[in-house]
Amino acid sequence: MSRRQVLVYRQLPPDQLARIQQEHDVVIANPRVAGQKDAFLKALPTAEGMIGSSYPIDEEVLTLAPRLEVISSISVGLDQFSPDALHRRGITLCHTPGVLTETVADLLFAMVLATSRRVAELDRYVREGQWNRSVGEDLYGWDVHGKTMGILGYGRIGQALAHRAALGFNMPVLYHTRTPVPSGLPEGRAQPVTLREVLMQSDFIVLVLPLTEQTRGLIGPQEFALMKPGAILINGARGPIVQEAALLQALEHGQLRAAGLDVFDIEPLPVDSLLRTHPKVLALPHVGSATHETRRAMCEMATTNLLLALQGKQPLAAYSPAPAR
Ligand SMILES: NC(=O)C1=CN([C@@H]2O[C@H](COP(=O)(O)OP(=O)(O)OC[C@H]3O[C@@H](n4cnc5c(N)ncnc54)[C@H](O)[C@@H]3O)[C@@H](O)[C@H]2O)C=CC1
Numbered sequence: 001m002s003r004r005q006v007l008v009y010r011q012l013p014p015d016q017l018a019r020i021q022q023e024h025d026v027v028i029a030n031p032r033v034a035g036q037k038d039a040f041l042k043a044l045p046t047a048e049g050m051i052g053s054s055y056p057i058d059e060e061v062l063t064l065a066p067r068l069e070v071i072s073s074i075s076v077g078l079d080q081f082s083p084d085a086l087h088r089r090g091i092t093l094c095h096t097p098g099v100l101t102e103t104v105a106d107l108l109f110a111m112v113l114a115t116s117r118r119v120a121e122l123d124r125y126v127r128e129g130q131w132n133r134s135v136g137e138d139l140y141g142w143d144v145h146g147k148t149m150g151i152l153g154y155g156r157i158g159q160a161l162a163h164r165a166a167l168g169f170n171m172p173v174l175y176h177t178r179t180p181v182p183s184g185l186p187e188g189r190a191q192p193v194t195l196r197e198v199l200m201q202s203d204f205i206v207l208v209l210p211l212t213e214q215t216r217g218l219i220g221p222q223e224f225a226l227m228k229p230g231a232i233l234i235n236g237a238r239g240p241i242v243q244e245a246a247l248l249q250a251l252e253h254g255q256l257r258a259a260g261l262d263v264f265d266i267e268p269l270p271v272d273s274l275l276r277t278h279p280k281v282l283a284l285p286h287v288g289s290a291t292h293e294t295r296r297a298m299c300e301m302a303t304t305n306l307l308l309a310l311q312g313k314q315p316l317a318a319y320s321p322a323p324a325r
């Protein structure tokens with residue numbers, strides 16, 4: 001097996017990097033790190049494999065990389081690529097589904113609890129020295145157990161979240177998804193419904209579906225207007241699925257009680273974003289899968305994907321386009 005040229009465009013654990021270096025010649029250049037963009041651009045013309053995450057691999061990058069055969073993404077989401085365009089060019093696109101499912105579901109549920117029980121807000125209250133009396137109604141939160149959980153996108157993570165909600169917190173679950181699937185829960189604990197029904201009947205609406213042409217801007221003024229007054233929105237999917245201006249309006253007008261956001265239109269969130277300082281927003285820096293165990297498992301899986309694909313073997317998980325209808 002001949003050695004190939006691999007461009008590593010995000011930091012990998014040393015042992016995973018060593019696995020790649022054993023078989024291939026490696027250039028390490030993260031275009032997001034100051035001073036490394038030139039090295040990244042310079043490595044593209046000879047790159048045959050690439051491994052990294054989140055940096056958009058667009059037409060401009062692809063045009064500079066005519067020898068590219070494999071991209072291994074350290075993520076499950078593939079919205080930073082044009083998967084069909086890569087497929088047409090014969091480039092194998094691999095990703096890391098499954099290994100992060102439970103970890104992301106944990107964080108989504110943490111956001112449900114934190115927004116409803118006002119965890120971050122009350123922490124600020126104590127730190128700022130405001131706790132000088134027993135708390136009054138103005139600082140009360142709202143119960144989570146027994147409330148209705150609405151899930152948009154009932155794939156791996158959506159189903160793991162539904163388990164936590166239905167079986168751990170006795171919450172009726174409503175879900176809406178593109179491809180109908182059974183709930184995987186005991187009879188009567190979760191119902192597949194329309195998007196409109198999820199919006200109208202849920203106390204929590206959690207987004208965990210991919211960013212695609214169909215889902216971009218999916219939650220806008222009309223969708224917020226359908227929500228129960230006092231609903232809580234959790235976006236653990238991708239920022240552009242929610243129209244941020246409409247979200248701010250819904251928070252201002254009291255339509256939404258709170259929003260828990262792990263993802264934003266622009267990441268990192270610009271310092272002047274109104275979402276950064278809004279008192280009803282719990283803002284996290286895109287950390288759904290960011291635990292030591294899971295980020296390591298993702299890097300291992302992505303490395304294996306890259307090595308298998310460069311050997312001409314079937315990777316553990318590769319994107320394949322939906323069959324034409
Ligand atoms: N915040 C974070 O750190 C993370 C975010 N994610 C996001 O979560 C997404 C889901 O991940 P998985 O559950 O592993 O994927 P999955 O492919 O198992 O599930 C996605 C679900 O969304 C549904 N869906 C797709 N288009 C839809 C539409 N137009 N309307 C309704 N439902 C639609 C699919 O039918 C499927 O049920 C990823 O694509 C990614 O964007 C994933 C991991 C971490």
Ligand SMILES: O=C(O)C(=O)CO
Pocket residue numbers: 074075076077078100288289290
């Ligand atoms: O895997 C993904 O899609 C993420 O957003 C980060 O884990």
